[in-house]
Amino acid sequence: MNKISTISLMLLSFIFALTGCQEEEPDAPININFNSSSININEENQEAQIGLVFSRASNQAGNISVNIDNSNLVYGEENDFYTEPPAEGGELILNYESGQSEINFTIKAGSGLNIDSDEIIDFSINPTEVLQRGQNSSLTVAFSENFIAESGTIEMTAGGAEFTEQAFVDLSKVRTNSLDKNTWDLGFSTDNGFHVILNSTAQVMARPLDKTDLASVTAEDTVGFAAVMQIGFTATPPAAAWIDVPNGDLTKTAIAPIATTDADNKVYIIKRLGEGRSWKKVKITQNGDGYTIAYANIGSNDIETSEITKSESHNFIHFDLDNGTTDFEPNKESWDFMYGTFTEKFPFGPNEIPYSFNDFIIINRHNTSAAMVMVERNTTYADFNLQQIGEVSFNNEINAIGSSWRQGGGPSSAPAVFDDRFFIVKDSQENYYKIRFISMYDENNERGTTTFEFEILK
Template sequence: MNIKFNYLLICSLISMLLLACDDEDEKLQPFSANFSNTEIGFSSEESEKTVDIVFSRTTTVAGVVNITINAGSLTYGEDNDFYTSPAAENGSLQLSFESGVSHVSFTIHKGTSLNIAENVSISFELQESGDLFQIGANKQITAEFSENFVASSGTATLDAGGAEFPVVAFFDISKNKQTRVGKYSWDLGFYTGAENYVTVNNTANIMARPLDKTDLNNVTAEDTVGFANVMTVGFTGTSEGAFWIDDHTGDLSATAFGEIATSSDQAKVFIVKRDGEGRSWKKVRVFASSSGYTIEYADISSDSFETVEVSKDEAFNFNYFDLDNGEVNVAPTKDSWDFMYSSYAVRYSMGGSATPYGFNDYIIINRNNTEVAMVMTENLSFEDLDLSDAEELEYNSNINVIGSDWRSTFGGAAVFDDRFFVIKDSQDNYFKVDFTKMTSESGERGYTSLKFKLLD
């Protein structure tokens, strides 16, 4: 009896000892730590981001996670480019955690002096912590800050490629940055807003004339007899032709294509006339689709046609289409430019009905929340105008608000010296802009100089 009791007692003690060892092993067993993501991004509007380090299991002891910071070209500090909560010291961040938690976090903040002209990245890396935990696969996270640089002042020369104006120059004042594209690189623009509109490329004298037909295969060269005599831009233009280009004020309800059909059987065929070497005329149909637009197009004499779906990318005002090469990149994103400089066809009245007429040295503003006011120097000088003055001005958002009103070609090409402009951009920055020269040093048109200053 005693032998059996002792045996049972010994077994119980052994079991308790083994369980105690298992508990101790559990407490000492390392766990892994990972960043929950490997990349995060700050837009120009965002001021802070929270970063999580997740554990593979709930902690059974308290400890510290050490993180090193690679700041790259940025400077740490609340009054500098970026800082963290909790605060880092000497490029190292320490995060304490308690027992019974599954993650630990810190926050990255933009500093008050962050002002960058291009995207910049910094990184954070987990460091080994002895036997307490192991580093998992996501040991590093990269934080990218989007450019937020705003130029306080500057000068620029808009480059349209010379007297023939083969180039369209898009200008972003806040970055003092110019983007140049060939003016014959696109034919049609598909509006990305809630409504459905199609524009023609007025910089390249594109015209679109409707036919009373809805089937491309039923359109032949016979349907365009005599069109070459009237589908012209310039002194030979006709009053009827004024409706075959887009309205130069930017009114999308007054484009050459007009109201876009909501179904295929309603969409009329348009004859699209294109200037430029080797650019044939086309027959085109456009109608709305579930994702944006459907376009059918072909050479006028072709007995077959291509069909393409064009989706709406809301980062741009328009998605652009070349009838030879399909969708193409033209204008920068709608938040990344303020006005464009090139040639432009307008509905122009010379004492009678409006006709299509092409202007060189023409300026169109961005339709994305951009506004302009013209200031006469007899009322206020460029040097004296300040932000309070600018806020009291009357602004216009028609895309042709600058147009040709900044220069004269009578008696030689020259800018007007009795006026300047104030531009309010889509980020609510106010810039005063003065066009200072209309030609290159050699006197060639297509190279316009300006100066600007941020009002703050």
């Protein structure tokens, strides 16, 4: 072998040894991205599948950590939202196998989702040694305010056995809100007419005088009124004219529709119950598209005036004769019925008298109606569906449910929920709900708390 061949062999051996000792180049990190940057959860789409896509298939098993920033929403199947697989402590762990190039999980609206406006939650990927975040490493999920609950159980409270509150119920949001029933006296209608209602939940009464000048009214004009302006079994038949017609007809309120001509509007004596809530004299007139109310204590010429502006968002503008305009009834699109007390006209001999009922339900007069369904062999709560709507008769009078969901009891029996009937409520969004009352007592066996279950009809 010559010298040149020997050198060539040595060089080849050196190159082979050098290349044989080099380590294999490691795989490039895997980029991972959400398959979308945003999705929406709403009435029609109450769940969504979310995908995380790898830039290449993984050559080993592992897991991905995803953070959840849920803002104002509460995690949980019975709350606002939840995931499958479940998350814990605001973190979702997703396992993957070798060779896998995509992972999926599902986000769902919870049974207790209850929002007044659009809400969002954010998902973000946590990087690892093997996985690094791509350009689309975060995802926003928007929950629409138009979300409608499909079913639920609601407990309403009217302030306990004293029934000091009224509970407003919004079925679509599985929501109830109880408010002090004595915070208003008069309600000024926001419709095209000029009508004023009384707070029939707090036994407010209104009696007209044959006077139109508020300043001329004195205590002498009301002599004997206290004996006859009564509600309950001490009332006399004339008292039935001094409360509003219970079905909500605005043309038959105790205060006559407010006339355009000032001289045609009478002075009314307003009777209120409660400590420190004195009787008042009141004169109401039209003021452009709104109202002007003048009022004072009966024996006083210290007259106050307030202007009432109509609002399209509410059925009434509520007014307290001690404190002026007050918030009571929620936005007319945000409730379906009200639970607590109410003044009805009760048959008493050949006449009617005003009588205040506890455990009474009033439906929202804004595009809401109700129907009672008697349980029969082929008509049960569990089986009743949307296809049977045509078989029931709806009523849009505000006392359509009233006290017909429970029996009043007697000397030897306590009031109780009827189990031979349920109700259908059509809300202002044209959703139909079936409702079955479960209990009218709290855990201490006191009245003033009622529980019912409901389900949207499909």
